[in-house]
Amino acid sequence: MTRPEELTLGQRPAGRTLMTADWLLAYHGEGHCLVPRGELVIEGGEVVFAGRRFDGEVARRIDFGAALISPGLIDLDALSDIDTYVLVTDNQPGWAKGRIWPRSYVERGPYEMYSPEELAFQKKFAFGLSLLNGVTTAAPIASLYYREWGETVAEFDAAADAAGDLGLRVFLSPAYRSGGMVLEAPGKIVPDFDEARGLAGLDDAIAFIERQHGRHGGLVNGMLAPDRVETCTLAVLQRTMAAARDVDCRVRLHMAQGKLELETMQTLHGVSGPRWMADHGLLSERLITPHGTHASGDDLALYAENGVSIAHSPLVSARMGSMLHSFAACRKLGINIGMATDTSPPDMLMNLLMGLVTCRISEKASDAVLSKDFYDAATLGGAKALGRTDIGRLAVGTKADISVFRLDDPHMTPTVDPITTVVTGGSGKVTQAVFVDGRLSMLDGKLPGFDIRAARARAQRQFEGLIAKYPDRSWQHPPVSEIFAPSYPVLS
DSSP states (O other): OBOGGGSOTTSOOSSOEEEEOSEEEEEETTEEEEEETOEEEEETTEEEEEESOOOSOOSEEEEOOSEEEEEOEEEEEEEOSOOOGGGGSSSOOGGGTTSSEEHHHHHHOOOOSSOHHHHHHHHHHHHHHHHHTTEEEEEEEOOSTTSSSSOOHHHHHHHHHHHHHHTOEEEEOOOBOSEEEEEEETTEEEEEEOHHHHHHHHHHHHHHHHHHTTHHHHTEEEEEOBOBGGGSOHHHHHHHHHHHHHHTOEEEOBBSOOHHHHHHHHHHHSSOHHHHHHHTTOOOTTEEEEBOTTOOHHHHHHHHHHTOEEEEOHHHHHHTTOOOSOHHHHHHHTOEEEEOOOSSSOOHHHHHHHHHHHHHHHHTOTTSOOHHHHHHIIIIIHHHHTTOSSSSSOSTTSBOOEEEEESOOTTSOOOSSHHHHHHHHOOGGGEEEEEETTEEEEETTBBTTBOHHHHHHHHHHHHHHHHTTGGGGSTTOOOHHHHSOOSSOOOO
16 A cells, blocks of 8 residues: 555656545546545546446555545636735725726836746746645636736746646636726726737737647646726627637636626626627637626526536635625526636635535525535536536546545544535645646645745745835825725734
8 A cells, every 4th residue: 555645746656546535526427426435546647447446456556544535626717826806805995905007007107016037936836826725727817907918928838837847737828908997086997998909919829829738748728818808899809709719729708797897898888798798799608707796687698598607706706795696596597607716825615615605695595505516616617617528527538637635634524425524614725635637746735846835935025025016006106004004003
């Protein structure tokens, strides 16, 4: 019997490897099935068996004990920078706290607030955090508020290499936009467009995908990422959806997610974002739309009719006072839902619990949704959104993307059902091991060739450097002490 700690980080075990634990979540028939003391056998980057007993020869056996062997979690909106939204959690209104560019900053000329080295570092740091939390597939997302305009090809070349180095499956390309929101006066926010710049960003993203897709043994995959529906012109979105068909990739577009967006879309187009997209034939199964917390019944019907997937981020939405109405209602309409974290730490298990709670509150019913429904969303739903059947499940021939969650952590309740246990009482901290494409990418908080604790200290310094620049792009340019007040008085 091989102990987990005897495996080598960053490498695939040679030959067939059998894993067992108190519980295995395998895919049989049309869905997940729990297998007590089940056995999972992988060889290279694939699953060759997932069930009760394997009769063939294996090179090694690993027993994870009181644990759940699960398909790896899929994060459709994985924060790939150092979380700036935490700055406005208790500092409102956002327009006064650097979340919207004031006209004075635009006229002076927006600039990159991170260096190329810092941008590359934060991607790798974020990818490491994803692995620590049991995420095996991530679609990176970052804020454009502190950027000169969009994301750069150079930082995404670095991101692709970071994914390859750490062993994380990613769907990505540089985000682009044809406009941004500008603060003209307190509470007066208007769009400001530069369509040529948006089209150039799209061209860069297409070229990136054509060059990077399939690298690092298939870990790097293309996905087009126009920023937000209200910051994109029709020409940019039409060319985006056409390009997605040409290069055969998914598109992620933030839509139906906030009051400002709804107001802007009404001013610009007289309809909601989903209706505007539908009117121009731009909704399809290729489209992944984060949040949906401000989607109307008509909007959701359009999603269902056109096969659009929702990337559900219940934690970050609830933190700012909104929620999807509702996870259960969307499922009844036939809308595919995948899960997303969109914040740091990228704790998917915490998001599953928040989703369970907010759905039951929205529906005013404790039986409106079950823990397994959210676990399906974090695995099968995410895979469907990405157009994949070889991830998000453990069955013969699927990718060996595996997360192992401890069930005997002293902070967790005793187990009668492991899915209920990890959803209602777990967190990313109970992740014991992660395999991606058969490669051991995380074990007991350690990553291959990357000291996450030292990286955390560097991230803190980088974050403090960013905060120091906030007065440049805040209304009337007050000092940092006025933009971000401490929760309690600070004694000198």
